[in-house]
Amino acid sequence: MEYQIIPMTPAQLPQAAALERACFSHPWTEKALAEDLDNELLTLLAAVGEDGTLLGYGEMRTVLDEGTLERIAVAPQFRRHGAAEALLRRFLDDGREKLAFLTLEVRAGNAPAIGLYEKLGFEVVGRRRNYYREEGEDALLMTVVLRHDA
Incomplete structure (x- = not known):
């Protein structure tokens, strides 16, 4: 692909709003995404197919030299084709020049995502108990160090 x-x-x-509805139990609205697009602290990247279809997207917040992956989503029919990894690699590559580290949180039961994050160097640094209350699931905090001189 x-x-x-x-x-x-x-x-x-x-x-992107349609993708939110397909991927998340608490989707962000098109209006919220538009506001994020205009926020200078946020970077939104899109994985776009040859025909212009949005396969997935990611959002990273940057405050000083700290990055937080706010969201990453890939349409169910386009998963397992490398789009999520490509988005993450782009955030990591871009971040190496200006960020000390990149942090994210992930559902403790989301083994495919955790595997991808570990593959790219993220390590579990904490746990938020019952963070996803409706689902009764913990969030794992994962971080990758990008620069040791910061």
Whole structure:
């Protein structure tokens, strides 16, 4: 499957909102995504197919030299084709110049995501008990150090 990783554009917001509804029990709205797109602390990247279809997207917040992966989503029908890894690698590559570390939280039971994060160097550094209350699931805090000189 061919796709490219590009900065998200306003034209992709309807597809991103639909992707939110397909992937998350508490989806972000198109309006919220539009506000994020205009926020200078946030970077939104899109994995886009040859025909312009949004396969997935990711959002990273940067405060000083700290990065937080806020969201990563890939449409169910496009999973296991490398889009999530490509998005993460782009955040990591871009972050190596300006970030000391990148942190994220993930459902403790989301083994595929945890495996991907570990593959890319993230390590579990903490746990938030019952963070996903409705689902009764913990969140794992994972971090990858990008620069030791910070």
